[in-house]
Amino acid sequence: MKLSEIYHMDIYSDAGQYLGDVQGIIVDLEKSEISRLLMVPWKNIRGDMKTTLRTKSVLYKNVKNVGDVVLVSTMPSQQDVATKEELNDLTR
Numbered sequence: 001m002k003l004s005e006i007y008h009m010d011i012y013s014d015a016g017q018y019l020g021d022v023q024g025i026i027v028d029l030e031k032s033e034i035s036r037l038l039m040v041p042w043k044n045i046r047g048d049m050k051t052t053l054r055t056k057s058v059l060y061k062n063v064k065n066v067g068d069v070v071l072v073s074t075m076p077s078q079q080d081v082a083t084k085e086e087l088n089d090l091t092r
Helices: 049-055 085-091
Strands: 010-013 016-020 025-030 033-038 057-059 062-067 070-072
Touching: 016 057
Parallel strands: 010 070
Antiparallel strands: 010 016, 025 033, 033 057, 062 070
8 A cells, every 4th residue: 555545544443433534644764664644734733742743643553454444553552652752853
């Protein structure tokens, strides 16, 4: 699947809750992997980036399936919080 095919897909939790739709994708180029799916356009992120990443994005490692919708795990994880290194990488 191409990254462009994921844009505007609906994101649902595995409990059936609608979370939003994919408005952006953060790719870790050093690891060659998708890091997060944003539920707001990148250009609209203002203020505290850490809070926005925590509340308006999902870690790609929590994605269970991508088909007609994106299905993500609802199990909270300590790594759902944006790390200092991740924030530094995003603000370069």
